[in-house]
Amino acid sequence: MAERDDPEIIGRRVQQLRTELGLTQRQLAEPAYTPAYISTLEAGRVRPSEPALRHIAQRLGVGYEELATGRPTGFATELRLRLTGAQRTLATGESETAAAEFAKLLADAERHGLTAERADALLGLGECALETGDLETAQRRFAEAEDALGEDAPLPARVPARRGRAVAHYLAGELRYSCYLFESTLDELNRTGMHDPDALLLLYSGVIAPYMDMGAHARAAQAAELALALAPQSGDLALVARMHRSVARTMIAEGRTDEADASLAKASELYRRLQIRTELANCHWMRGYLHAQNGAYERAETELREARRMLSAKRAALYHSQATVELADVLHRRGKSEEAAALLHEVLTDLSPERGALHSAAAHRLLGIIAEDARDTESAEEHYVRALSLLERAGAAADLADLCRLLGDLFRRTGRVEAALDAYRTGLGHRTAPGHTTLGPAPAQPPV
Incomplete structure (x- = not known):
C-alpha cells in the first residue's frame, strides 16, 4: 500500500476540508458510502481504503496524495x-x-x-x-x-554519507579515522555480499588520498586497481571522473606519468561535459602537481594558477588554500621565493590543525626551506617544528620522515649533532613502518 498518514491525521484532514466546503457527512459520503462511515473515518477509528480516499478526495476537490499525506499533488x-x-x-x-x-x-x-x-x-x-x-x-x-x-x-544507500564523513575527517587531518570509516564500510559491503558497483567505486576512490598521505602506497595502489576494475560497471559519469582523478595520484607516485596524464585527461573531459567546475579545477591542480614532479615548472605554474582562479571564483575556500600551497612550491622551485612566501603567509590564515592540517604543515615546511635558503635558521627551525606537530597529529608517515630529514640536516649544519641524530632516528622510525591504519589487514575485495 502506498505511503499515507495515520487514520487519526487523515480523519482530521477530511473533517477540516469538509467543514471548509460546508458539506455534510451525508453529502460527502453519497453515493458510494454512508454518513456513519464518514463519521467513523473522521474520528480516526477506521483505516480508509484507497478507493474510499479517492472518492472522498474527488468530492472535496483535492488530489488523493494531498488527502492521504497532506502534501500537494506531485x-x-x-x-x-x-x-x-x-x-x-x-x-x-x-x-x-x-x-x-x-x-x-x-x-x-x-x-x-x-x-x-x-x-x-x-x-x-x-x-x-x-x-x-x-x-x-x-x-x-x-x-x-x-x-x-x-x-x-541498505548500506549502499548510506555509503555517500559515510564517504562524506570520511573525506571531512581526512581534510581535517584525521587520517587514521578517515581510513577506519572507509575500510570498515568496504569490509561490511564486501563481506555481506552487497557488491554495489557505485558504492564500492565511491569508497575505493576516496580511500586513495588518506592511504597516500599515510605512506600506505601499496594499499593505495590496490584501491586504485580495484577502482579501475569497477569503473566499467558504473553508470555515474561524475563518479568515474572522480575515480580517474584519484587514481592518477597513485600513478604519479609510481612514476607512470603518461598513464596519470591520460587519467587526468579523461577526468577533465568528463567534468567539462558535466559542467562540474570545482572538480575540473582540481584536475588542473593535479595536472600542475604532475608537471612539477616531472620538472616542467612553467607548465605546472600555469595549471596551478588556473586551478586557483577557478577555485577562488567559485568560493571553494579550502581547496583554494590547498592549491595555493602547491603553487607556492612551484614558484619557489622557479626562483620566485618572495612571491611564494607571501602566498604561504596569506594561506596560513585560512588553514589550521582542524582545517587543512596536511597543507598547513606543507606551508610551514616550505616556509622553513625558504628561510634556510635565506640563512634564517631560527625561523626555519620554528616552521619545521610546527609542521612536525601537525603531521604527527595527522599520522602522515611519509611526510613525517621527509620533515625529520630536513630538521636533522638543519641541526647538523648548526652543530647540534645529538639533536640531528634524534631527528634522523625519528624519521627512520616513520619510514620503516608506514601505512598502519586502524584495522590492520586490508579490507576485503569485491569479486571484480
Whole structure:
C-alpha cells in the first residue's frame, strides 16, 4: 500500500476540508458510502481504503496524495527536481547559493515527512560545507544524513554519507579515522555480499588520498586497481571522473606519468561535459602537481594558477588554500621565493590543525626551506617544528620522515649533532613502518 498518514491525521484532514466546503457527512459520503462511515473515518477509528480516499478526495476537490499525506499533488516529484537543481548549482561551484537551496529543501522535506529527500538535502549541505572548508559542519551534516536514512536502509544507500564523513575527517587531518570509516564500510559491503558497483567505486576512490598521505602506497595502489576494475560497471559519469582523478595520484607516485596524464585527461573531459567546475579545477591542480614532479615548472605554474582562479571564483575556500600551497612550491622551485612566501603567509590564515592540517604543515615546511635558503635558521627551525606537530597529529608517515630529514640536516649544519641524530632516528622510525591504519589487514575485495 502506498505511503499515507495515520487514520487519526487523515480523519482530521477530511473533517477540516469538509467543514471548509460546508458539506455534510451525508453529502460527502453519497453515493458510494454512508454518513456513519464518514463519521467513523473522521474520528480516526477506521483505516480508509484507497478507493474510499479517492472518492472522498474527488468530492472535496483535492488530489488523493494531498488527502492521504497532506502534501500537494506531485510535491515529492517537485522536491526531487529541486534537489537535482541544487546539486547542479553545487556542481558549478556556487556552494553558498546551493547551501541556501538545500536548506530550503531540507525544511520542506521535514515538514512533509519525506525521509529520502531529507537525507539527500542533508547530504547536499554536507558537500557544500566541504567546499567552503567548514569541516565540523560537514561532519555533522553527513552524520545527520546517515541517521535520517536509518539503520534499516541498505548500506549502499548510506555509503555517500559515510564517504562524506570520511573525506571531512581526512581534510581535517584525521587520517587514521578517515581510513577506519572507509575500510570498515568496504569490509561490511564486501563481506555481506552487497557488491554495489557505485558504492564500492565511491569508497575505493576516496580511500586513495588518506592511504597516500599515510605512506600506505601499496594499499593505495590496490584501491586504485580495484577502482579501475569497477569503473566499467558504473553508470555515474561524475563518479568515474572522480575515480580517474584519484587514481592518477597513485600513478604519479609510481612514476607512470603518461598513464596519470591520460587519467587526468579523461577526468577533465568528463567534468567539462558535466559542467562540474570545482572538480575540473582540481584536475588542473593535479595536472600542475604532475608537471612539477616531472620538472616542467612553467607548465605546472600555469595549471596551478588556473586551478586557483577557478577555485577562488567559485568560493571553494579550502581547496583554494590547498592549491595555493602547491603553487607556492612551484614558484619557489622557479626562483620566485618572495612571491611564494607571501602566498604561504596569506594561506596560513585560512588553514589550521582542524582545517587543512596536511597543507598547513606543507606551508610551514616550505616556509622553513625558504628561510634556510635565506640563512634564517631560527625561523626555519620554528616552521619545521610546527609542521612536525601537525603531521604527527595527522599520522602522515611519509611526510613525517621527509620533515625529520630536513630538521636533522638543519641541526647538523648548526652543530647540534645529538639533536640531528634524534631527528634522523625519528624519521627512520616513520619510514620503516608506514601505512598502519586502524584495522590492520586490508579490507576485503569485491569479486571484480
